[in-house]
Amino acid sequence: MxxxxxxxxxxxxxxxxxxxxxxxxxxxxxxxxxxxxxxxxxxxxxxxxxxxxxxxxxxxxxxxxxxxxxxxxxxxxxxxxxxxxxxxxxxxxxxxxxxxxxxxxxxxxxxxxxxxxxxxxxxxxxxxxxxxxxxxxxxxxxxxxxxxxxxxxxxxxxxxxxxxxxxxxxxxxxxxxxxxxxxxxxxxxxxxxxxxxxxxxxxIAHPTFKEAIVKADDTSTEVVDLGSFCLRALVTKTVELISKSELDPSALFVPEKIRKGWIGGELEAGLFASGQVAGAIKxxxxxxxxxxxxxxxx
Ligand SMILES: Cc1cc2nc3c(=O)[nH]c(=O)nc-3n(C[C@H](O)[C@H](O)[C@H](O)COP(=O)(O)O)c2cc1C
The missing domain is CATH 3.20.20.70 (Aldolase class I)
Known part of the structure; x- marks a missing residue:
């Protein structure tokens, strides 16, 4: 059983x-x-x-x-x-x-x-x-x-x-x-x-991260290709640069940068993982x- x-x-x-x-x-x-x-x-x-x-x-x-x-x-x-x-x-x-x-x-x-x-x-x-x-x-x-x-x-x-x-x-x-x-x-x-x-x-997420989720709509996330895997993240200036191949994302998904963003609230420090459902969270x-x-x- x-x-x-x-x-x-x-x-x-x-x-x-x-x-x-x-x-x-x-x-x-x-x-x-x-x-x-x-x-x-x-x-x-x-x-x-x-x-x-x-x-x-x-x-x-x-x-x-x-x-x-x-x-x-x-x-x-x-x-x-x-x-x-x-x-x-x-x-x-x-x-x-x-x-x-x-x-x-x-x-x-x-x-x-x-x-x-x-x-x-x-x-x-x-x-x-x-x-x-x-x-x-x-x-x-x-x-x-x-x-x-x-x-x-x-x-x-x-x-x-x-x-x-x-x-x-x-x-x-x-x-x-x-x-x-x-x-x-x-x-x-x-x-x-x-x-x-x-x-x-x-x-514990920084208010900037929480507010970005609350402000998000149904088109606010994107799948970012990090080379050997992808990450669904909020569309920020950083993500837009990656999409245009103007920024190499490989150095962004590292603990130090993630902490600066998620806990420190530095919106362009790294990648903010989030689901599409952010659009439904008000x-x-x-x-x-x-x-x-x-x-x-x-
Ligand atoms: C900020 C963030 C970090 C995540 N980190 C992990 C992780 O360390 N390990 C894991 O298995 N899943 C991780 N996930 C996936 C979640 O555990 C969960 O399966 C996913 O968020 C469910 O989808 P939803 O965001 O639409 O609720 C992460 C998701 C988010 C949004």
Missing amino acids: KNSLREILGSEHPVIQGAMGFVSNPELVAAVSGAGGFGQLATIFLEDIEELRRQVRRVKALTSRPFGANLFAKQPLSIDFARVLAEEGVRTVTFSGGSPKKIAPLLNDLGINFIAVTATVRGAVSASESGAAAVVAEGSESGGVQGYRGSSTLVLVPQVADAVDIPVVAAGGISDGRSYRAALALGASGVQVGTRFIATKEC SIKTVREVIMELIGEP
Whole structure:
């Protein structure tokens, strides 16, 4: 018998807060888990295992509810991070940015459930065969790292739901009760939400980043080609220069520049990952308000 998403997450609501680099800091994670969702720390830009341990302990000091972390395939410290998470009692992680095949046996030995994030049906089937407890089917409208040939959430989720017999979590374009219910109608058991959680009071993102999301319309993001992968980001002057081949983007997706932009508010410092759904986000709310709106409770 496969576990249900509720059993895997241990949270009250099937709402995962997407890992978001520096933005998913312990305070946001604890706020999401405290409001009945499943908060998630990010490790993509961490350069030190002790920093992850500090962050996990900070979340534990703020909430007793379950939370997780994201391991990123191209992060060289992923194996060390997995060990720290196991030592600190984190039982569920998402794995993104590549196939979980290699790390799956280690996660299994450590007693960690993994949810594979994938943008393709093939990726979902392969992750399921590698022992994933669930998959996040991430449509191409989502904010952040993308492949070159992704389908939208509407197209991807039902195909993934037909192809695997583990729970499917829909990601990309979900911000309110309508999109949450649509995801469930497509065959998902829950949702992973990124961009909507940036525009919350508890999020550490700089007001400039939050306001850019609130001001965005349906055409405010673009997929930027970074050479070996793409990133959906807000259209800024920097992105316009990249599109015209007047700026080399390869040096922009690095921790120092990302921090300057997302936390420091320097709009032209780097690339501001955001989903197309920014156009539907009209105000900064509390995390609890966002979760209640998603699950359709006042
Ligand atoms: C600013 C930002 C940073 C992100 N960083 C990560 C990351 O480190 N790891 C990851 O697996 N996904 C990352 N994502 C993707 C989210 O976890 C989530 O799947 C996605 O935002 C869902 O689409 P939405 O933005 O339309 O809600 C990021 C997304 C954003 C907007």
